[in-house]
Amino acid sequence: MSRPELIKKEIFSIAEYVPGKSIEEISEGYGLDPATIIKLGSNENPLGPSPAAVAALIREAPRANLYPSADARELRVALSKYTGLPVSNIVAAGPGMDGLLDGLCRLLIEKGDEVIIPTPTFAYYELPARACGGKAVFVAREADYSVDPEKVLALESERTKLIFLCSPNNPSGNTLPEKDLRLILEKTKALVFVDEAYVEFSDRNFASLVPEYDNLIVGRTFSKVFGLAGLRLGYGLMPEWLLREYMRAATPFNVSLPALKAGIAALSDKEHLQKSIEMAREGRKVLGDTLPFKVYPSQANFVLVDVFPLKSKAVVEALLKKGIIVRSCDSFRDAGDSLIRVTVGTPEQNEKVIEAFGVVKRL
Numbered sequence: 001m002s003r004p005e006l007i008k009k010e011i012f013s014i015a016e017y018v019p020g021k022s023i024e025e026i027s028e029g030y031g032l033d034p035a036t037i038i039k040l041g042s043n044e045n046p047l048g049p050s051p052a053a054v055a056a057l058i059r060e061a062p063r064a065n066l067y068p069s070a071d072a073r074e075l076r077v078a079l080s081k082y083t084g085l086p087v088s089n090i091v092a093a094g095p096g097m098d099g100l101l102d103g104l105c106r107l108l109i110e111k112g113d114e115v116i117i118p119t120p121t122f123a124y125y126e127l128p129a130r131a132c133g134g135k136a137v138f139v140a141r142e143a144d145y146s147v148d149p150e151k152v153l154a155l156e157s158e159r160t161k162l163i164f165l166c167s168p169n170n171p172s173g174n175t176l177p178e179k180d181l182r183l184i185l186e187k188t189k190a191l192v193f194v195d196e197a198y199v200e201f202s203d204r205n206f207a208s209l210v211p212e213y214d215n216l217i218v219g220r221t222f223s224k225v226f227g228l229a230g231l232r233l234g235y236g237l238m239p240e241w242l243l244r245e246y247m248r249a250a251t252p253f254n255v256s257l258p259a260l261k262a263g264i265a266a267l268s269d270k271e272h273l274q275k276s277i278e279m280a281r282e283g284r285k286v287l288g289d290t291l292p293f294k295v296y297p298s299q300a301n302f303v304l305v306d307v308f309p310l311k312s313k314a315v316v317e318a319l320l321k322k323g324i325i326v327r328s329c330d331s332f333r334d335a336g337d338s339l340i341r342v343t344v345g346t347p348e349q350n351e352k353v354i355e356a357f358g359v360v361k362r363l
């Protein structure tokens with residue numbers, strides 16, 4: 001028995017989010033020892049979390065009976081120091097930056113509203129927008145995956161509420177030029193969400209623009225450089241007027257106490273942060289110089305590889321058999337069928353990836 005008539009109509013139009021494959025799935029599916037599997041499909045930090053964050057988690061475990069502060073104030077104070085912005089511009093968000101996107105759509109999107117999404121990009125943006133009755137309007141990125149600001153602006157309508165820009169973009173790794181962002185911010189009546197999930201690996205960030213514009217939101221996460229994807233912790237930088245409204249719509253206590261404390265500890269461990277950044281920067285150069293296919297220049301902790309004339313699915317499958325998990329981009333809208341996203345691993349992991357791609361190329 002089921003009662004689909006009770007479900008909102010919008011939900012039936014949502015294509016399910018396709019996550020990267022897990023170690024358990026691959027171990028079971030291919031009969032491999034989980035300890036030998038290299039997971040480079042979800043842009044996680046191969047160094048793991050900061051030891052300071054792990055210690056904070058252990059320290060907080062006995063206090064898990066207590067609610068955290070409703071607005072994660074202590075974490076926002078730490079983030080204020082980290083970003084250089086006042087606490088009044090910062091929201092902490094769980095679960096992850098995805099939670100921030102959910103909260104914003106809950107606040108902004110009514111039936112018939114529109115969001116603009118330059119593709120290919122992170123696939124989640126359209127899901128909460130659609131679930132709230134919104135419509136996603138897509139614009140294809142250029143051949144080098146840059147965004148043409150005029151094309152974005154040309155799609156704006158009376159119903160446009162949000163424009164999603166990702167910098168560095170997932171899966172292409174390129175950043176958005178500041179002048180293009182400013183042009184969009186200045187011409188649009190909508191809010192502009194800049195997703196900076198990978199910002200620490202890049203040479204450009206837009207936090208300092210938040211106090212300048214009343215329509216800029218920057219989304220950030222602890223899932224990538226801080227190695228805390230499993231804790232589901234993110235944050236947003238936004239104008240004060242919007243933050244006040246956001247807090248009305250957001251779920252209280254959405255950041256758990258252990259996540260809050262681990263986040264503060266992670267921000268304080270500059271050594272782990274630096275090591276993680278350097279490893280990704282060096283590794284992406286090695287992959288770019290050595291992989292036997294076209295590799296796009298990246299400002300993130302992953303590289304985009306074009307295996308044309310081979311098909312990404314077949315190559316990913318061949319690598320999976322060797323215990324290497326990378327991401328075929330065929331589920332990303334407008335990404336075609338020959339692109340693979342590879343997370344930068346440790347130097348040893350990268351060596352194995354290079355060797356495996358070499359074998360695939362010779363097949």
Ligand SMILES: Cc1ncc(COP(=O)(O)O)c(C=O)c1O
Pocket residue numbers: 042043095096097098099122166169170195197220221222223229232233234
């Ligand atoms: C561009 C981008 N934004 C947001 C996220 C989601 O971040 P979180 O883990 O904080 O929900 C990801 C995760 O892969 C991402 O690639």
